[in-house]
Amino acid sequence: MTAASPLAGHRTIVVGGSTGIGRGIADAWAAAGAEVIVCSRRRPTGAGAERLGWEHVDLTDPELTRSRLRRLAADPVNAVCFSSVHYGARRAPFSDVREQEWRDQLEVNTTGLWLTLAATLPALRAAAPGLFLGVSSEVAFNAGPGRSGYAASKAAAKALLDSVAQEEDSTRVRIVQVLPAGMVDSPGIRSRRPADFDYSSYMRPADFAAVATELAATAGDKHHGDCLVVGDNGQWWSAYDSAPVSQSRPVRR
Template identity: 30%
Template sequence: MSSFSERVVVITGGTRGIGAAVAERFRRAGATVHSPGRADCDVTDESAVQAYFAQVGPVDVLVNNAGVSSSAPLAKTSVDEWRGQFEVNATGAFLCTRAVLPGMRERDFGRIVTVASTAGLAGARYTSGYTASKHAAVGLMRAVAAEVAGTGITSNAVCPAFVRTDMTAASISRIQERTGRDEAAAESALAAATPLGRLLEPDEIAFAVAFFADPAAAAINGQTLVLDGGGIQK
């Protein structure tokens, strides 16, 4: 029997990219999967988050995957861009985690996995809002881990480098616009940023999420799993 049989899993931002791959992996493992997109649950809206999770009921695994990014030098980053990334990447994870945690405490079981980024552990040029918000998401994960230590609940984060998603495609387009490179050369420039030398595939992130979520991973709490081929070693 699958370790996720009869488990209820919620993956925010679960309609495409990493979220869709995570949702499919859990479905194959026998879980009951809810994978809301923004139209189903705006993770930045406190009332919408409360209503959504009240409708879903008890949650065994929460995957905080909803995320946005933009790129600009710090001096050209608007307050709206800054706030927008924090609202989704950090506040969204906070609101969803807060919604499921009481029920997990009642049942003394739960897995909270935050899809962060290598940008949550190291800085990069032109990504001030994204990097700061992903650092905040990792910090939230660690604070939650400290609160649930010694219980049947864990809180961890996966931190991938560039993944083959629509978000990365937008980054490639920006490189093309700014440098005049063709699509292949722009993708290679991103891939060269890590020792892996290629873009990650969404299924690779799904594997890491499922690893943290497995009931057998009960001793792993407050950790970041970096997927970049060895560039960041923690």
């Protein structure tokens, strides 16, 4: 390990790392010298993609997910990030949301996390200490109109990681969550916005580079069980010291 490559020799997995916050974390870990394997439905593209390994994983296919992740975690892993997310088609009142959308949100946001933990915790324990990094959302703290399924599934995911953090020996595995202080410019968000939308006030996936690199380099030392809010300047703080601001807004019927 060197100052230029603090993660040299580290083996890492990013579930949901082809775009968005997960991609920002995957790129940061690769830039810091780690071997990074992205697990996603689509292969990472664009600048920096050549530094990322890729495995096709579809979280709506539990058998595929289970087998691929178990194979990848057959050897010790230093850090795992879970960043996959299913937002839903749009913000809408509960009565306007199809049951299938609810099931898809649970399958990806909550069950996908459960499957990832089950497959990778043994490998992280073998690294002693390994880091499990979960990407959360302010909605897990605040709920909000028009986002009932997303809020419920992300709150369940946060509670799952909070619970596992209390079970795990922090000398073997450390569990940390991160979330953005504001909206993040990503393909998933862009698919839900008008073509002429102004993203100049939005955060970027690269805003997560500093916190992701430090957490991986220290295996989450001093942050086990914490949930860190990340700002657009790359700074971060505990959500339990300063709660994340709600991004909810009234929903038009």
